[in-house]
Amino acid sequence: MTHATQALDQMRPPYPAEPGAGVYSNKLGMWVFLASDVMFFTALIGSYIVLRFGAPGEWARPGAVLNVPLTAVNTFLLICSSVSMVKAYAAIQDGKKYFLRPVPGKLLRDGGLKFWLLVTMICGAGFVSVQVVEYIKLVGHGFTPAGFREGSLLAEHAAADPIKYGATVAGLYGSSFFTMTGFHGFHVTCGVISMTYLYFTKVLPEKYSPQDYRGIEVIGLYWHFVDLVWIILFTIVYLI
């Protein structure tokens, strides 16, 4: 437990210290950050619940305004990215720094950190792209943060069937929908940017090892959290 042996292992404290949380500081810091992010989403989701229950009218029926099948596919994409994140984490724990490597006697090649993190990044970027397309289409149909735009397609539908389209509370619907999903999309974007940064500065130069894979584990925690938030958002915004 001298300084020399500790310097070899980056995942342990650099100096002798009292018993702490039992995890290295980057991980602890990410846990604390996620606690604060929980509070941030709690503020948004809590406001949504309060506004929806206290609203003067019924919310639009599920699927009336939003494209649920498209978002379901998108949700699946994000869940897949969480799986590939786990694969990336497992790969570096086993010391697999490579991209793909053939396995004798098996049809499929074995993926390493470089492969699985790239898959995660692509799935994440795909999720954001689909969300951008969804936003453009919604705004095109007349669904904006302020409600249904005057003279738009959705405004006409809402006039014809105010119950199904939640005409009286369209403003609240737009406000909460775009704010919550928008900030979730912002989180996914931040995650993809961080992973891209790590990919070029740490993963490609093979700086991670089974002894030190802090960046992968920490970004993994963040990624699973963002995924979890989406599952909640998908349920309460799209399905209910």
Next chain:
Amino acid sequence: MTSVAHARPEGGAHGAAHHAPMSFWRKYIFSTDHKIIGIQFLFVSLFFLLVGGLLAMQIRWQLGFPGKPLPGGGILPESMVSGGVILPEYYVQLVSMHGTFMVFFAIMPLLVGVYANFLIPLKIGAHDMAFPRINMASFWLALLAGLIMTASFFVPNGPIRSGWTNYAPLAARPDLSGVTVGQMLWCISIVVLGLSSVMGSLNYITTVINHRAPGMTWFRMPLSVWALFITAILGVLALPVLQGAAIMLLFDNILGTHFFDPAAGGQALLWQHLFWFFGHPEVYILILPAMGMVSDIIANGSRKPIFGYHSMVFAIIGIAFLGWIVWGHHMFMSGMNPTLGSTFMVSTLLIAVPSAIKVFNWLGTMWRGNLRFHVPMLNAIGFVSMFTIGGLSGIFMAATPVDIPLHDTQFIVAHIHYVLFGGSLFALFAAITYWYPKMFGRVMNEGIGKLHFFLTFIFYNMTFFPMHIIGMGGQMRRIYDPTIYDFLKPQQPLNVFISYSAFALFAVQILFAFNFLWSLKFGKKAPQNPWDDNGMEWSLPNPAPHGNWERTPNVYRGPYEFSAPEAGDKDFLPQFLKLPTDRDPVPAPLPAGH
């Protein structure tokens, strides 16, 4: 035994010779050293304290002498003053921005930005924060937020007009408030500040948990570190809620959303819930670090161990926990369900218990102590007495029936200033004087410091105590001109008295500013341990070098071993001092499998 009292921990601290010399920019401007970041916060937040004070002087001019031209008001544009007289629109902006600057950019960064940064690593024997670069970003974001907030004075229609609490729908509807850009800048600034605060707090929490020197067990931590640690937890959990609320308010203003606009189905009360769900933990963010630092200073000034150390720790935790379930007491008169109000009343009254534990423990510490009335001690005693008055008036308002007539009057203003100025700011005067040698290597002038304390204490009470009286007399909290109501006219002489006292109070602070700046260059050179204190920071030279200790120090005892028999002819026994009977602490076993 006498010589060991000045011994350094093993390895000593001879500057961090192994660090390469750094350029001026890396060392003082874009520094990742927690001590430099703390000092940067100190200068910036003292500047914002001055700005907030200047705004307060204009408020007092208007309340004392309504309708009279503001001296020097000629330099202000026509949109703020008319013929030198403060306009109502400008008056509400003064009130709003005074609160905003003082809470978010003066007291909060002074307590947390300065002292959490400066003290935590020094007091727990760490070499720096866990994440030095995030720490640097936290400072620059805080400065950016301050500049954005300041910029709102220079945009069309000026800064916010809805009070520092920004109640909706006034704040959410530009057509009602008449403020467009100023409101946006307020929201953006708060979001940036929240980010800065979260980055700072996660650093403090991680550092305290993972970076304590061997021997610095949880219950050997000084109360200042305990308080700053608990404060950081409050910050990490409370600030994001305000950020979320500010973002929704921003969207109401620029995207046309309807979160807080009842005309379109939104809920104005939702803003109040979100704001105060943040706002009440914020109140404890503004007082707990002050309590912690005062505890250190009172133990030092009394030359006795702090009375009831463990109960002090649990009182901090208790206050912090209760702080989450009392926010409704800001909203008794908002139309909230009265039954819910009773719940909030009970939880609020409960806070008096841990607060009283702390006050009695401070008194118990001083009781029959060998008191040293140095400047930090005087200010710390000022803190205890003023906080007690502020705490007692808090109990008045916590009781719903009493709050009905008192709410939104100057009584509330008196209460907040007794805890925030009389509490936090006196503690800060104590803390600045106390750790000044550690920051700058020199001691602030004792005589000026004492004069400053006594004059501040007198004028402070002359300013804020009469506010209780005019508040009970019915003067509203943010009223522009109290003389327009007949029932307030008899109180006007008292308003004039308060204003003169406030001007004197402001003038006295020149003494402090002079002492602070003059001592930077001409103060007496500080000895290694100028206050004969036990803290780990005093094992280092003044000012402490980059990287603090060359070798991680060992900690042998708690922080308050004053007048211990083992100390021989000294009356203090530092935490870093190894007596022949002490055994070296065993560092933690490394976490299994990481």
